[in-house]
Amino acid sequence: MCKHDFPTYRGQMEYVCLSCGARHAGDELLYTCPQCGGVFLLENTRFDELKAHDGAWWRDLFDRRASTRTTALRGIFRYYELLAPILDEEDIVYLGEGITPIIKAAPALRDSVGIPFAYKNDGQNPSASFKDRGMACAFSYLKSLVRRHGWTDVLTVCASTGDTSAAAALYASYVGAPLKSVVLLPHGKVTPQQLSQPLGSGATVLELPGVFDDCMKVVEHLADRYRVALLNSKNSWRILGQESYAYEVAQWYGWDVSSLCVFVPVGNAGNITAVMSGFLKMLELGIITGLPRIFGVQSAHADPVYRYYAAPRAERQWQPVQVSPSVAQAAMIGNPVSFPRVARLAAKFQELGGEKAFQVVQVTEQQIMDAMIRANRRGHIACTQGGECLAGLINARALGLIGPDEHAVLDATAHALKFSGFQDMYFNGSFPPAYEVTPDTSLSNRPELLLDAAKKQSLSPAEYTRAAAEAIVRRLGLVKK
Ligand code: F0G
Numbered sequence: 001m002c003k004h005d006f007p008t009y010r011g012q013m014e015y016v017c018l019s020c021g022a023r024h025a026g027d028e029l030l031y032t033c034p035q036c037g038g039v040f041l042l043e044n045t046r047f048d049e050l051k052a053h054d055g056a057w058w059r060d061l062f063d064r065r066a067s068t069r070t071t072a073l074r075g076i077f078r079y080y081e082l083l084a085p086i087l088d089e090e091d092i093v094y095l096g097e098g099i100t101p102i103i104k105a106a107p108a109l110r111d112s113v114g115i116p117f118a119y120k121n122d123g124q125n126p127s128a129s130f131k132d133r134g135m136a137c138a139f140s141y142l143k144s145l146v147r148r149h150g151w152t153d154v155l156t157v158c159a160s161t162g163d164t165s166a167a168a169a170l171y172a173s174y175v176g177a178p179l180k181s182v183v184l185l186p187h188g189k190v191t192p193q194q195l196s197q198p199l200g201s202g203a204t205v206l207e208l209p210g211v212f213d214d215c216m217k218v219v220e221h222l223a224d225r226y227r228v229a230l231l232n233s234k235n236s237w238r239i240l241g242q243e244s245y246a247y248e249v250a251q252w253y254g255w256d257v258s259s260l261c262v263f264v265p266v267g268n269a270g271n272i273t274a275v276m277s278g279f280l281k282m283l284e285l286g287i288i289t290g291l292p293r294i295f296g297v298q299s300a301h302a303d304p305v306y307r308y309y310a311a312p313r314a315e316r317q318w319q320p321v322q323v324s325p326s327v328a329q330a331a332m333i334g335n336p337v338s339f340p341r342v343a344r345l346a347a348k349f350q351e352l353g354g355e356k357a358f359q360v361v362q363v364t365e366q367q368i369m370d371a372m373i374r375a376n377r378r379g380h381i382a383c384t385q386g387g388e389c390l391a392g393l394i395n396a397r398a399l400g401l402i403g404p405d406e407h408a409v410l411d412a413t414a415h416a417l418k419f420s421g422f423q424d425m426y427f428n429g430s431f432p433p434a435y436e437v438t439p440d441t442s443l444s445n446r447p448e449l450l451l452d453a454a455k456k457q458s459l460s461p462a463e464y465t466r467a468a469a470e471a472i473v474r475r476l477g478l479v480k481k
Contacts, residue, residue, distance in 0.1 A: 005070050011044035011085040015236060018340045026086065029145060031223055031234045039340050041277065042084075042236045047284075050081055055286030059255050062247070062287075075099060076133050076244035077140075082281050083240045084137055091144040095174060097132035098244050100124045102252045102409060106378035113394060117408035119380050120249065123415030127197060129330075130245065130271060130413045131167035137241025138231055139171040139179075146178060157182045157222060158231040159215035161267065161330045162194030163414055165205075168231045169198035182228075184208065184215045189329060193418045211323055213335050216268075233270025234337050242271055246278025249409055250288050258290030261408040263392050265385040266296040266305050266360070267331030269338035271413070276345040276358070283352065291353040293406075296342075296360040297392030299368060301326040302333055305342060306362045318343075325434040327368050327384045327422045330414065359401060367391035369426055369437050376416055376423075377443065383419045386412030450475065 013026030019038025024030055026042055033040065050058075058081075065078045072092035077083060078099070102120045110116055122130035146154060156179055158168050165183035172181035181203035185195070189211060198205050208215055216232065223230040233239060250257050257279070264272045275294065282288045298306040302323040308316055320335035336342075346358040363371075371394065372387025382390065389410035396402050416423070424430070427444040431437045450471040456464055472478070 006089040007080050009081055011046040013042050013086050014045050015040040016043050018344050031230050040236045058287045076136055076241055079247040087140050087144055091140050093136055093139045095126045097125045097136045109378040119410050119412045121412050123412055127166040127170045128415035129163035131163045133244050134238030134241040135167040135171045138235055138237040141237045152178050154179050154229055155182055156229045156231050157219050159184045159219045161212045162190040163330055166194055166197035169201035169203035173201040184219055186211050186215050191421055212333050233268055239274045242274030243278035246275045255288055257288055257292040259406050260292035261406050262292050263295045263389040263410045265331045265388045266298050267333040269336035269342050272296050273338045273341040276349055294358045297388050299326045299328050300362055300364055303362050306360045309360045327365055328388045331385055361392045361395050363391035365436050373443050381416045382412040383414040383416050384422050
């Protein structure tokens with residue numbers, strides 16, 4: 001492929017309100033419908049032009065683009081035509097996001113679960129979560145707006161359980177003026193590692209008492225009334241960027257996903273929206289010929305989407321829930337703003353792929369922790385939400401929801417290191433009762449101090465090395481060569 005291979009195709013993006021159906025031009029930043037307050041999805045009104053090529057042509061293009069040297073196409077914009085094909089090359093922000101590895105379950109883990117599966121390690125994104133996919137798109141769009149309008153001052157704001165704020169602050173600090181990042185966090189409900197990220201990026205970090213849902217209402221209030229750029233997934237440009245997850249999964253499996261079960265942890269429901277939207281677009285273009293099955297996973301401590309779909313169809317009524325402490329803290333959300341998007345796309349999935357093409361499973365806190373610890377002891381880097389996915393797979397198997405010829409891919413949405421405090425509590429047996437987690441002590445692990453500092457003081461350097469080595473020989477029962 002030649003060096004300057006940036007696509008010449010341009011689409012036209014429109015916001016479509018999922019409540020009243022109103023359409024608004026995509027050349028301004030809108031979050032909710034000015035007419036009715038409904039949430040949007042972005043639609044390329046020139047999408048049909050892409051059908052001039054068949055599925056094989058698109059598959060071949062995306063396969064060839066895997067070796068591009070054009071920076072703007074190296075991450076999520078490998079799939080430029082399917083994302084936001086109004087952006088110019090100079091607008092695209094690339095920090096190494098996307099194209100994350102899909103790692104087969106270690107054989108022992110696979111055998112204990114009883115089905116072939118893999119983790120897609122989205123914790124290997126630059127800010128260590130999948131949020132970078134959406135931010136790369138949202139910030140590229142913001143850059144294009146700044147260029148076109150000559151804006152001199154743009155405050156980006158988001159509420160966050162930790163990862164959105166880390167990603168937003170990272171991209172804002174990279175792009176620099178005129179963008180400035182402000183993040184709003186529920187005090188004490190973000191891990192120290194997540195908190196260190198926007199601090200390190202130089203964002204203004206504001207905290208409020210309460211949970212994510214409280215902070216979300218506050219930033220919505222601000223975005224409705226003040227000149228700020230909202231970066232929560234209510235911002236539909238984020239959803240487009242996150243669709244790249246589905247494109248990468250399909251490409252990895254050779255564009256054949258019809259026997260694949262895709263497990264996604266659900267919090268604010270932006271991610272599962274994007275994943276479904278991505279697969280639907282590929283189906284429409286013939287890039288894939290069958291849909292995978294989508295399994296949303298929620299903890300019993302934050303499960304409004306599970307409850308909705310668990311009810312018989314005629315009795316379904318959307319009802320936010322009050323959350324209780326969850327180890328899947330990043331997904332601890334009682335009133336997901338993207339629920340209307342999920343409802344719309346899940347219905348489409350089921351229409352095209354049958355009733356079982358979209359399902360939501362519920363897991364306990366105990367199952368999440370046990371699953372994460374088991375996965376990580378087998379060489380994976382799953383965070384608690386990745387543990388939630390594995391617990392979901394185990395439950396789905398136990399419920400008979402997965403057939404013998406199927407396989408699964410689980411979204412490890414963030415890096416395990418961001419949530420190491422939960423591992424500490426598991427290993428130290430220090431979980432507060434509200435989490436309802438009893439550690440399996442056979443899995444706990446802790447450091448052992450072999451010599452104390454006073455001993456070190458009393459010895460010469462050479463004696464110390466010998467004493468320390470002898471302590472290790474005793475501890476491990478080492479045998480002489
Ligand atoms: N996993 C991780 C690691 C997350 O950070 C989030 C959401 C989810 C799963 C759930 O994804 O919201 O798209 O359904 N974190 C948001 C945040 C809410 O503020 O960082 P979702």
